[in-house]
Amino acid sequence: MESKNGFLKMTMAEFEPWLQSQRIARTILTVQQHHTWSPSYIHFNGSNHFERQAAMKNYHVRNNGWQDIGQHFTTFPDGTIVTGRSLESTPACIYGANRDSICIEHFGNFDKGGDTMTNDHRETIVRMTAAICNKFRLPLNSFSIIYHHWFNLDTGKRNNGTGGNKSCPGTNFFGGNKVDDFNSFFLPLVAQHGQGTAGTLAPPTSIQKYVTVTASALNVREAPSGTASLVSGREPAQLGAILRVYDESNAWLKISNSQSHWVYGRYTEDVKRATVNANVLRVRSGPGTNFSIVDNLMKSEEVFISEERDGWCKISLEEKWLSKDYLDFS
Template sequence: MITKGKFLLLDCAEFRSWLSKQKITRVINKLQVHHTASPNYTTRKMLKGIATQDHFACLEGMRDYHINTNGWSATGQNITVFEDGKIAISLDRDLNKVPAGMAGANTGMLCVEIIGNFDKGVDKITVAQKQAVIHLYACLVERLKIPIDTDHIVYHAWYTSKGVRLNDYTQGKSSKSCPGTNFWGDGNTIASAKKSFLPMIKDELECLGKEELKMKKEDTNAIIDKYLKPAWGAAKTAADKQEIGRLADELRVASGQKKQNG
């Protein structure tokens, strides 16, 4: 975790615990999905899959553009995800500040920018960035209690330049192609979001839930195998056997496993 200037740079694995410590003081019920278009993998000076440009130089470059060219008060996005999976928080646009992500539609939203240009024929998202993006959205929906659907996790391409929601990405009506016509390898339509992006967030959220279980699966199964099974074998009545089976199932459920005794 490094702070420099107006940015905090986190390893992907640090994000969930960092987020759990933040005080959220505004209503956030939608998460925007953007690609930066520029900066991208070319301006990041990728060499054998690794960017040679400093993370903070990239972040400061965006901040400078947003303030001095766009005339905004601060960096537009709340969060940025890098090609190596690192996650940056804009300290001048912390989570409690409404972002400048989509004109006319920012209230109640959080803006996440994914570094790269994911239009067809340009950057192909790295595995590390994919994993970080999925983890990030899963952590956000978990913390902010946001449903995983196309009404709440929204692509920039589904809005007009005035912030009016469209039924889908519509060339000529959509403000931009953002997060890219080949985003996630699927595209930027509603159907493409439903195809693998949203299901992957759901899967990751489920994994996060399992991490929180207090009992480890290995310990649980050791207790069942070493103690409960012999006790079951020695039990004299059907009622005793049934009770031991019930207790074993309680342990299984507590460690995220399925019941075996009905």
Template structure:
């Protein structure tokens, strides 16, 4: 693992272990797949991962007005993956699909006539999607793994490629960017890798009492039911969480660990 500032760069094996070792609080139902378009393969030198990430963050902040880099994860042609925006933070990836989504940017231009995906990159993209499905109890399908191209840019509604859309993650991404192409050329590969990780069946998701949305600019997550307990982390406004238990005005938002938030700073989801 390498680190520079906020960015962590992993091999796929390291990323696998990091997911197993890290506890997340945000409700996740979607894995978004994107391509960067620019920068592409020609800008990647094999050792400038952090320079490219810093450049993307600068663009997202200066040109797009974002608070930080848009994506949670970035994959590279050499088969590595970077954690960019914390997974417990809502990404700025697909309008209408961000709140419970993880945004994966795959470096390159995968439109027809663009970059030819390197074998190591191809394997990494498949594996990253499978690992995220395992971590968040998702079964690989075109409902849990989505492309930017399937969402209307104006309305944020899923249109499966009609209306005002981008070609992202590329018109040649694993055979195409349509739903049919994903179902025939990409999702079966993810499902095969996911089956190796899970034995072909997802672990049983824990029982959820209800879901809620953080209604404070920064909500402290504590190790117990009360403000005297140590802070584990903080969650930003708009983050959707699952509630597994309630007691004394506090809600446990992790299925097994003591991660509690004050109920008064949550609002009903939906």
């Protein structure tokens, strides 16, 4: 491994054990697939990983006004991986679909007529996606692994690429960027390295409940006390992050099943995990059909509910509401 400019570069063989060692407070439900389009392969000289990553960060901060680089990881043509923003932070990559997600940018232009993906790059993309799904117990389907192309750019609604969409991660990305292409060409490759199934994986039975963070940053301590030391090497949980709770003690919440890692419950709010059971579920700006439609969710997508009102459910800290009739609660 090599570090520079706040980024860490690693091979695929190094990435898998590194990922397993990461202690991440927020709950992950989706893995996003993107291509950079520009820069493309012609901008990579075999040794400028850090320079290209720094350039992307500068563009995202200066031009887009973001606080950091948008993605959590970038993969490169030689099969190496460079880290981006903190895994505790929500990505800035798919408008309307960033919550509870990890974002991967693949360096190159994978539209038809663009770059021809190298074998090393191809293997890393597949194995990396599988490793993330294994780490976070994600089912292997088109709701846990998502393409940017499936979401309308203006509204953030998922429409599976029927209009107003980017081509990202490319019209030639593993055979194409449609859901059918994903199911036919990309998903079977990920499944060869994955431990999940095409169905929904139940969360560990040791989880007592879920909460969302209501503070801008919530420290993780070694014991259920404000005087306890901060956990070394673990970043604070960020606003809106969904945490898994394994135990409680005097208003403190244990967020690790295997280690003594605690957060103060005063700065959290209970949420319930739910799965959409309708083919398409309209998301509205308030608790009723008189409110405007702001998004669509599809069958088997998962959400965290923070409030129920007159048969309607509010998604975490967002002002988005769903009919309770079309949700199954874990």
